[in-house]
Amino acid sequence: MRHILTRSCRDSSGTPVGATESITGAYELNLDETVPGLSDNALVAWTCTVPTVENPFDDLVSLFIVADRDCTIRVLPQEEAGINLEADSPLIWSVGTEGLARIPFAGDVTALYVTVAGSEDCGLKILALTNRAP
DSSP, X not given: OEEEEEEEEEOTTOOEEEEEXXXXXXEEOOEEEEEOTTOXXXXXXXXXXXXXXSSTTSSEEEEEEEESSOEEEESSTTOSOOEEEOTTOOEEEETTTTOGGGOSOSSOBSOEEEEXXXXXXXXXXXXXXXXXXX
16 A cells, blocks of 8 residues: 655745655555534544554554544543644644654544534545554
8 A cells, every 4th residue: 555645835936845755554544534513522433553663664654634624633532632633734644754753643543532613514534554454
């Protein structure tokens, strides 16, 4: 399996500068979910094993999360903090580029809890690669 992550930036001159990273993994952990508007910690079934310093390429190696509405994603419903996603502004992470220090999860994920502030439903997509069988 392969993911191609693209990062780009456009300055005031309008000229884009970009980089592409190709990541391979054994399995995909993808999600395409609709979370109802005004949800507070709606349970979304998605799991992954977070890599460790000892074996950084044995588990999650690539992660792309995007939502079409502003939302907050938590791995435990009682968490104060979470991943705050703005509509159509993806979170992009790979073990090769960002390393373990910037992984958005503190530990293994057994479920996600999503809060949607607005009244419209939220389309949530996750594209992930791992080397651990799901």
